Amino acid sequence: MTGTQWVPLALARDITPGTSAGTVAEGAEIVVWRDTDGRAHVWEDRCPHRGMKMSFGFVRGDHIACLYHGWEFDEGGTCRKIPAHPELEVPGSICVARYGCTETGAMIWAALPLGAEAGELPALPDAVPVRSITIEAGLISVANMLLNEENAVIEGALATLDSAHGPLAIGVQPIRPGAVTLHIATRPGASTETLLAICDWAETLRRTAEKEIAA
Amino acid sequence: MPASRRPASRATFTFSGQIRPDSFAEFAAHRAARLSIALDTVALDATAARLRVSGAPDLLDAFEMAMSLGPADCLVREVDRNDNN
Numbered sequence: 412m413t414g415t416q417w418v419p420l421a422l423a424r425d426i427t428p429g430t431s432a433g434t435v436a437e438g439a440e441i442v443v444w445r446d447t448d449g450r451a452h453v454w455e456d457r458c459p460h461r462g463m464k465m466s467f468g469f470v471r472g473d474h475i476a477c478l479y480h481g482w483e484f485d486e487g488g489t490c491r492k493i494p495a496h497p498e499l500e501v502p503g504s505i506c507v508a509r510y511g512c513t514e515t516g517a518m519i520w521a522a523l524p525l526g527a528e529a530g531e532l533p534a535l536p537d538a539v540p541v542r543s544i545t546i547e548a549g550l551i552s553v554a555n556m557l558l559n560e561e562n563a564v565i566e567g568a569l570a571t572l573d574s575a576h577g578p579l580a581i582g583v584q585p586i587r588p589g590a591v592t593l594h595i596a597t598r599p600g601a602s603t604e605t606l607l608a609i610c611d612w613a614e615t616l617r618r619t620a621e622k623e624i625a626a
Numbered sequence: 627m628p629a630s631r632r633p634a635s636r637a638t639f640t641f642s643g644q645i646r647p648d649s650f651a652e653f654a655a656h657r658a659a660r661l662s663i664a665l666d667t668v669a670l671d672a673t674a675a676r677l678r679v680s681g682a683p684d685l686l687d688a689f690e691m692a693m694s695l696g697p698a699d700c701l702v703r704e705v706d707r708n709d710n711n
Contacts (some may be wrong), residue, residue: 459660496684502662 415527418568419518419582419594422540426451426519431475433466435586436523441510442466443519446473446486453512453521458482459490459505516569517596518582535569538580538596541606544613545592548620550583553591556620557581576608577601589624636680636710641693642673643703650675653697661685661692678710 418436421443426432431444433456440456442465450473456464463479470476474491476483482505483492490505511522516535522528546553554570557563563572570581582594595613597605641650647670654677658665663681670676677693679686696702 499682499684502682502685504660504662 415529416523416567417513417520417529417532418523419520419584420453421519422543422594422596423451423514423517423519424540425543429470431466431468431470433464434584434592436521437585438587439523439525440464441521442468442475443512443521444470444475446470446475448473450486451512451514451519452486453510453519454488455508455510455525457507459507465507516580516582518594520568520582535580537599539599539601539606541579541595541597541609542613543592543594544617545586545590546617546620547590548624549589550585550591552623553593553616553620554583556616557583574609574612576605576612579609635683635686636678637686637690638668638676638678638708638710639690639693640706641675641677641696641702641704642706643696644701645670645672645675646697646699647671647675649697650700653700654693657689657692661689663689 420434420436420441426443426445428445428449429447431442434441434443442454442456445451454465456466458465458477460482461479463477465475465477467478468475473486474483481494482490484507485491488507488509489503490501493499493501508525510525511529513520513532515532517538517540520532554565557570557572560572560574563570568583570583572579578598580596584592586592595609597609651667651670654665661681663679663685666678668676668678679689694702694705
């Protein structure tokens, strides 16, 4: 990936209100968290105090608190509370770097790299999340496998294709050289059997891709 | 009264040890900016850095702690603090 790009980091369903999760995109460590009102946030996964991963922290309403010393940050990334200094009005310079983020197509997307002005991500059609799957293979080889499917198109970090189990929208998250996570969604109304079949399809894709690497 | 609303404290620190002036200065500037502290470098060489700072009292303490650890290529052996209030 070069330049600025919207990259999917999680299926929206998997980040429930009041929770956080760590991930990696293009080698950058990132926390994805959702406040209790349901808004998603994507930040650098590093507390400015001691470098602890914010993804290990606790969501408190629209704040997230670091696990290590309890420094608490508001939704703008600014530190609002340092428990060891309860009287201190924390200056706005103590903050966590934020990524632009949005939710569409059943996925949470972030504008990479940090500080990028990626423009608006066009809204994707409604979709039902299926599963995320990480593949230990390079981005190009995984992309080529997706392009082998019927009517496959890759635009930016989104692949759309017609599998034997129906249409799929697949967000492609480059983790690092040699590893990719796919966030898979399908059309609304898909049956449980179909969703399970798509999961099997994804696992077959992973086995095949990783076997090719091992060969 | 919240600490940062109190009159700003001032202090002069002398960090002595093995100092690489460029990286120590960069480290100090970064930490001072992060802590909203005004920083004035009085003297800086390979053996010591003398820094005059002002800001919220608690954050001057934080600055002292951060600088006593220093950047990875410096070794601070002694810290002398002179509060100027």
